[in-house]
Amino acid sequence: MPLSHSDQVTLLKDILNNHQTDCCGSVSECEQLERLVKSLMVNSQVDQNVKNILQEVYQYSQQGAGTADLDEHILSNQENLSQWVNDIGQFS
Numbered sequence: 334m335p336l337s338h339s340d341q342v343t344l345l346k347d348i349l350n351n352h353q354t355d356c357c358g359s360v361s362e363c364e365q366l367e368r369l370v371k372s373l374m375v376n377s378q379v380d381q382n383v384k385n386i387l388q389e390v391y392q393y394s395q396q397g398a399g400t401a402d403l404d405e406h407i408l409s410n411q412e413n414l415s416q417w418v419n420d421i422g423q424f425s
Contacts, residue, residue, distance in 0.1 A: 341373055341376075346418050356411070357404045370394065383421055
């Protein structure tokens with residue numbers, strides 16, 4: 334059963350929030366972020382402001398999936414992670 338738009342946004346925020354609070358993550362989480370972003374980008378219910386944020390999240394997740402030190406990548410994006418979660422919460 335596919336996830337609803339609301340469930341996808343919730344999952345996206347949960348993963349980002351976990352990265353932000355735990356300062357660590359996994360490549361599979363980055364890949365999951367990529368899949369969620371792709372799905373949300375083609376959804377007409379998603380606010381354009383959120384789509385702009387999703388572009389940044391997609392770049393973050395791609396870089397994270399390809400980095401040798403994922404924890405350092407997450408640590409260096411702490412401010413972005415917090416901002417993305419807040420912004421997505423406001424627009425969704």
